[in-house]
Amino acid sequence: MSAPLLEVVDVAKRFSAGTRFSRQGVRIVHALDGVSFTVMPGETLGLVGESGCGKSTLGRCITRLYDLTSGTLRFAGTDISALSQRQMRPMRRRIQMVFQDPYASLNPRRRVRDLIAEPLRVHTGMSEAEISKRIAELLDIVGLKPDHAMRFPHEFSGGQRQRIGIARAIALNPELIVLDEPVSALDVSVQAQIVNLLADLQERLNLTYIFIAHDLSVVRQVSTRIAVMYLGSIVEMGSADDIFSRPAHPYTQALISAVPVPDLAAQGSTKRIVLTGDVPSPVNPPSGCRFHTRCPIAQDRCRSERPVLVPSAPQRSVACHFPTC
Amino acid sequence: MLKVRKLSVTFRTEQGMVQAVDHVSFDVGEGELLGVVGESGSGKTVSLLAVMGLITDPNAVITGSIQYRGRELVGMKPRDMRALRGKEIAMIFQDPMTALTPVYTIGWQIAEQVLAHEKISKAAAWQRAIDLLAEVNIPNPQEAVHRYPHQLSGGMRQRVVIAMALSCNPALLVADEPTTALDVTVQAQILDLLHKLRRNHGSAIVFITHDMGVMAEIADRMLVMYAGRVVERGTKEELFLQPLHPYTRALLDSIPPLTGEKPKRLRAIPGTPPNLLNRPLGCAFAPRCIERFEKCSAEPALGDGKNAAACFRVSA
Ligand SMILES: Nc1ncnc2c1ncn2[C@@H]1O[C@H](COP(=O)(O)OP(=O)(O)OP(=O)(O)O)[C@@H](O)[C@H]1O
Ligand SMILES: Nc1ncnc2c1ncn2[C@@H]1O[C@H](COP(=O)(O)OP(=O)(O)O)[C@@H](O)[C@H]1O
Ligand code: SF4
């Protein structure tokens, strides 16, 4: 067995919101709390969970766009959790990020060729001729035409813009790419094109992905393993097939059962678990198990004692006092 | 109850004429749920905004006929249209904030809506607001009436907007992607709520979405739109079990499955929808269609039948 590419150990991230002059004073947002997992080279780890559960924050901590409040990040054996932004620079080539809204993440006043050239200019000593050659190569890899290089982002459709964002991310031959909702803003037909492109690139360039999405069927399609998050913590982790066929955590079960499936034959075959209420605020997370306020099988113990993420079966961990398997 | 015939909406823009909706015809029966699906830009929103009389852009040209319970809505006086919107037809949007004012409590906003078409006392209207919030499953309605929109989550706001829409007990509710911005767990709550409302009020609903899963769950009949036109029409069963139009089939095929064997690759539809500024001649789906043949350079028409598709492979 090879060594993990990324090790995340007990990572926490807190934000302070408001000021001491605002009505509620300074509030501490517990965005991430005790998050640990490893990612093996060549795999895709899917991150799912409701809005605000900390998926993007985790992605931004891993790429060190955010500083960690506590915990350790090891990338290819090197501790990167405390590196300064300058010390991080050589690492940046190896860890890249792709965002949901390709439009917002691309400077509208720059041509496609300059957008893709930027990381090459910053991180490599390539000559302009070499850069031009590389840009042509990258456009081809992501399925764009050579003459697209001179155009501006607004001249492209959403799917094409996401191809530009991907070309930028792979320009420096990274090892790990964090994809934060890369297909969420796209129509299904185009979404499928980008999912296929990402799969091809992974194989061709030996990439490792962390794939954040709220569409569970997309996550299942792309992921080797899946981590399910709730209020800043991982509540269940396992292989994509196991998580979907035999979810063990009550939250995972509710999440999967809530997805409407476009298949009339399959309807009514599984009973939908409708959770009541909303996700509690990460400013005052509930005591004990953070899911107890919405869990259909919560017991007294759940309100006082916090379950930890422990292996429950081979290749599977669950944070619940009463897991189903 | 609603009969739309050859509805077209064209916008004059600096780049030229944009035919957003092109000869769209459909019916909605009493108490029925009609689902409208299609990719973004296919004309779903614009066609239903036209039905609601909510296209205010002076550069828009609307032609065709929209009959609601025998009354013609195209060309109706804005005042009469407003009265109808308040009393019989209501609309909810993807972003609930478009229907809410940030500076007033939600109780005030619902009560105001009630007072606009009912001659009752302020106290009675306030009580109605509480009852309506209870009906849409807002916990603690007596306390919730005092809250401001920004103090609520997205799912709660959407429920408040549904409560406002219900305040007039509408015969027709138009819902434009009301769950698209919500988590699946909250979407399930809202879909449950719409089921309950249909049972209790018997309202007809036109539900716009791009999510085939949501359609499979709630629709009675469906329209599939592509590039401003209706390309297929039928019952939910017909569309899912025997889709006629190559686009409908391709759309269903491109969705990754939630159970069973994972395909190695997804069956994506190549290319992108056409630019409406220079719509290709002939079938608009032809550049992306794997079943295209010589005939497709002409324009396929949608037949009159209850289950029909605008495609030469189907009519031939
Ligand atoms: N810069 C910040 N300052 C204060 N709070 C923040 C900040 N960034 C995120 N948060 C809070 O941290 C929590 C996690 O947010 P995050 O964006 O990671 O969620 P997410 O899982 O990506 O959600 P979504 O699915 O909506 O993208 C939320 O409560 C959010 O409001
Ligand atoms: N005010 C407007 N001026 C010009 N074009 C418009 C206007 N409103 C909508 N459109 C165009 O009409 C088409 C259909 O839009 P819409 O009905 O919003 O699509 P959908 O709801 O199916 O995503 C799009 O090409 C859109 O850009
Ligand atoms: S620990 Fe208790 S409350 Fe938490 S998920 Fe398990 S059963 Fe539910």
Ligand code: SF4
């Ligand atoms: S008319 Fe031709 S191009 Fe259009 S959908 Fe049918 S087969 Fe395809």
Ligand SMILES: [Mg+2]
């Ligand atoms: Mg996010």
Ligand SMILES: [Mg+2]
């Ligand atoms: Mg729309």
